[in-house]
Amino acid sequence: MVVVMAPGATEEDVARVVARVEEVGGEAFVSAGVVRTIIGLVGDIDSFHGLNLRALPGVADVHRISDPYKLVSRQHHPERSTVWVGTDRPVPIGPDTFTFIAGPCAVETLDQTLEAARMAQAAGATLIRGGAYKPRTSPYAFQGLGVAGLEILVEARRQTGLPVVTEVVDARDVEVVAEHADMLQVGTRNMANFGLLQAVGRAGKPVLLKRGMTATIEEWLMAAEYIAQRGNLDVVLCERGIRTFEPATRNTLDISAVPVVQATSHLPVIIDPSHAAGRKDLIVPLSRAGIAVGADGVIVDVHPHPETALVDGAQALVDSDLRALAQAVRQLPGMVGRVDASQWPVPAR
Structure with a gap:
């Protein structure tokens, strides 16, 4: 059972609902969104009906x-959600916009990351991606720079x-990454x-949740539910x-997962053609397909020197491939009723 609070509901109103649910032995999980708060109830449904929570x-x-x-x-939640990322210049990811995310798969050096970030920005990206911690198949492969990598990303954001x-x-790293x-x-x-899902749900930052490579759509959405249940509905x-x-x-x-999930869940859905294909020649065609099918954004790898990349150089875009993607991202979303995320008005705080 789910209790939907009114837009003007106070913290006292929320606390009152939680207290009533706990009085009958139930659990209440509060998830605060931008516009309204939702409370998920776990326990005996019949006992909840007797509480007359609507009143x-x-x-x-x-x-x-x-x-x-x-x-x-x-x-x-019949209306699809928009998730806002960032504070100084928040960027929307949702049903009205198309959001372009790009950057190096792995943070290697300050110069490499800054150059990749500038390439991404010049191509029209509104969010930078970059890996400071890298889960690798081989324990001997490059695992990322950790906190030093995070500090490089902060500098890329500043510039x-x-x-x-x-x-x-x-x-254990959620707090420092957040x-x-x-x-x-x-x-x-x-x-x-x-x-980890529960920890990021408590962190107070938007979450980008990738689908497991062998996961069903239901399993993917159940993973998102773990995050939402800990109070965070800002999940992409x-x-x-x-x-x-x-x-x-x-x-x-x-x-096909994009429209299937959008029909089932209110959360935004983007695609990652870089890690899907593993080949840079397929990234632009797959991005076009994603735009056509209604994806809310795309996230891709960019590297100034793919031939020397420590991670996934074969799929990193540069030069003509990046220009082709930039053209697709600039021209195609408008044909399906989307607006560039950078042009969407920021909601009043």
């Missing part, structure tokens, strides 16, 4: 949700003005790391390719 001050509605992912479902998206791989980044990324290998889902029998690409970009 409490500040309560707009009460829904019994059949979907297992109650907070991220469209059953109680470009673009908010930073970076991955966190361990629940201190430096504007958006926390949970990668494909950690989609089912429930302790990222389709980054699933593992199939086809070896021509690193993974198979499940383009």
Whole structure:
């Protein structure tokens, strides 16, 4: 069951609902969004019905949700959500805009990151991505610079003005990553790391949740529910390719997942063609397909010198490929009713 609070509900109104639920042995998980607060209830449904929660001050509605992912479902939240990233120049990711995210897969040096960030900005990106912590298949591969990498990303944000998206791989690092980044990324290998999901849900920053390479859509949405249940509805889902029998690409970009998820969940959905394909020649065509099918954004790898990249150089865009992507991102979203994220008005605070 889900309690939807009215836009003007006070903290006292929310606390009153929580107290009433706990009186009958239930649990209440509060998720505060930009416009309104939602409270997910766990416990005996029949006992909740006897509370007459609709009559409490500040309560707009009460829904019994059949979907297992109650907070991220469209059953109680029919309008799709917009997630805002950053503070000085917040960037929207949602149904009205198209958001272009780009940067180096891994932070290697200050010069490399700054050059990649400027390349991304020149191409029209409104958010910088960069990995300070890198979960790798091999324990001998480059694992990232850690806190030093986070500090480099902060400098890139200072020089470009673009908010930073970076991955966190361990629940113990959530606090330090949240201190430096504007958006926390949970990668494909950690989609089912429930302790990490709960930690980022409590961190107070937007979360980019990538789909596990063998995860069903329901499992992906249940992972998002872990984050939402800890009070954070600012979650963006990222389709980054699933593992199939086809070896021509690193993974198979499940383009159908975008409209399927959007019909089921109110959360924004973007695509990652870089990690899906593993080949830079496929990134522009896959990005075009993502725009056509209704993705809310795209996240890609950019590197000034792909031939020397420590991580995923084969999929990093540069020069003509980046220009082609910039043209697609500039021209195609308008054809499907989207506005460049940088042009969307920031809501009043």
